[in-house]
Amino acid sequence: MKKANCLGAKINYMILGTKQDKSPIVLVHGLGANISFWYMKIAKKLTEDRQVIIYDLRGHGYSDTTPSGYDTSTMEKDLAELLRINDVKSYHLVGHSYGAGICILNAAKNQKSVKTLTIADMQLTSLQPILRLKEWPHWQRWKKELLDNGIKTLPEDTSNIDFTLLQYLNTLTGIRGEAEGKKSLKKLSLKNKASTSWHQLIKNTTAKKDFEDQSSLKREIITSLRLPILCLYGELSHCLPTSKKIKELTKDCKYIEVENLGHFHPALNPDRFIIEVTRFIKDIEARGQ
Secondary structure: OEEEEEOOEEEEEEEEOOOOOOOOEEEEOOOOOOOHHHHHHHHHHHOOOOOEEEEOOOOOOOOOOOOOOOOHHHHHHHHHHHHHHOOOOOEEEEEEOHHHHHHHHHHHHOOOOEEEEEEEOOOOOOOOOOOEHHHOOOHHHHHHHHHHOOOOOOOOOOOEOOHHHHHHHOOOOOOOOOOOOOOOHHHHOOHHHHOHHHHHHHHHOOHHHHHOOOOOOOHHHHHOOOOOEEEEEEOOOOOHHHHHHHHHHOOOEEEEEEOOOOOOHHHHOHHHHHHHHHHHHHHHHHOOO
């Protein structure tokens, strides 16, 4: 792993693979995760075709924790600087959740350099109001699963589905709606959301306020996109209205729902994720774009 100095923060990153004849794929994880979200089951397999760049967002993994700078605008500047330092002039962007917002901003600013943009399960408040749990169609089923598995302390039905709530829900186990076989999301992908470092990030920095700020992701940013887009969302995700709106507002958008999975479908079905992203990129490259 290497470190790049981006806006005063040392950003931890890896460049995987040796094939340099095609534009690399840049994978950007969501809140509370780190490069391990991609590394073993997704990034390494993608290197069969091209190089892959993965990195820890500031305040995550082995990247520096700074007092501020966790909004999507600053995070996008981190990404842009990382790519500049490594002389990456054309690339494919793939972002999950909060990471997708970073990718959207970068793509909007660099439409000649970004060959494709994959948005994996992000909610944009400019396109979709914040939902309360009782407004999410799958909450009652999920709630029953939690109760059946002995979880007694549940959020109120009137709670907003925001990053804080997702952090809590994904420390719970036995969610059949997210993974058959009662797999734990905590075990699969988001262990450090409940860790001391995550809580310290929220407590000691501007992260909580910054994470809630989507002012840089206005509707106009989406309508400005003139590049091929893949919206890859879980069928059970609370973010689906966003994906459908992106499809409606852009001219070259492919829309796919991953059956029987929700927000964290890349971690829970990485093989499907790889198939869809690879197929999309190769189809666009075959067009000569």
